[in-house]
Amino acid sequence: MFRWKIVFWTLSATLITSVVTAALFHWQGLAEGNGARATQEVLVHQDDLQLTQHNLVDLLAAIPLHNRLSRVNLEQGVLDIDLKISDASVGAAVIYEDIAELGLFAMERTTNLKQLRIRIIAEDRWLGTSPLLLAADLRRGEFSVSTAERLMSAGNKGLEENLKQEIRLMETGLYRRNFTTPKDPS
Missing domain, CATH: 1.20.5 (Single alpha-helices involved in coiled-coils or other helix-helix interfaces)
Structure with missing residues (x-):
C-alpha cells in the first residue's frame, strides 16, 4: 500500500x-x-507614415478615442473626421483629448497630411438629430506636441483664446451652453 x-x-x-x-x-x-x-x-x-485609402481604417481604429468615429474622408492631404457623442455625460475634457489624439496622429505621425478638420457632433437618439457642437481645423506646422499637451490638460474648462485660434476652434451656442463651465463672476 x-x-x-x-x-x-x-x-x-x-x-x-x-x-x-x-x-x-x-x-x-x-x-x-x-x-x-x-x-x-x-x-x-x-x-514615414503615409495615410492612404488602403490603411485609413486600420490606422484610425488604433487611435485611443473616447468618442466614436462617425465619418472619415481623405482627399488630397486633407483628412476630415466627424466624431459623434451619444453619451450626455461626456465632458469637454474628453472632447479636447480626442482632438489632441487625432492631431498628434495626423500632424506628428503621418507625413502626407497637411490639414485635419474635425467636427464634433451630438447624437440625439430621441429626436433623431445630430447637431454640430464644435469644429477644429488643424494644420501641419501649426499643430505641435505642446498644443496637444495644452488640449489634454485643459480639463472641462473652456480653452484659452490663443489655443482656440491655434487650432481654429469654432464652438456653437449648444456647445457653450452644455460643455463649458461658466466663468466665476468675481
Whole structure:
C-alpha cells in the first residue's frame, strides 16, 4: 500500500509539473508575440507614415478615442473626421483629448497630411438629430506636441483664446451652453 502512495504522488507531481511547464511556455509565447507587436508599433511610429485609402481604417481604429468615429474622408492631404457623442455625460475634457489624439496622429505621425478638420457632433437618439457642437481645423506646422499637451490638460474648462485660434476652434451656442463651465463672476 505504501508503495502505491509513492507511485501516486510521484505521478501527480510529474503531471502537475508538466501542466505548469506547458502553461508557462504558452504564456511566454504570448508575451513574445505581444513584444513583437509592440516593437512593430514602435517601428511604425519611427517610419514615414503615409495615410492612404488602403490603411485609413486600420490606422484610425488604433487611435485611443473616447468618442466614436462617425465619418472619415481623405482627399488630397486633407483628412476630415466627424466624431459623434451619444453619451450626455461626456465632458469637454474628453472632447479636447480626442482632438489632441487625432492631431498628434495626423500632424506628428503621418507625413502626407497637411490639414485635419474635425467636427464634433451630438447624437440625439430621441429626436433623431445630430447637431454640430464644435469644429477644429488643424494644420501641419501649426499643430505641435505642446498644443496637444495644452488640449489634454485643459480639463472641462473652456480653452484659452490663443489655443482656440491655434487650432481654429469654432464652438456653437449648444456647445457653450452644455460643455463649458461658466466663468466665476468675481
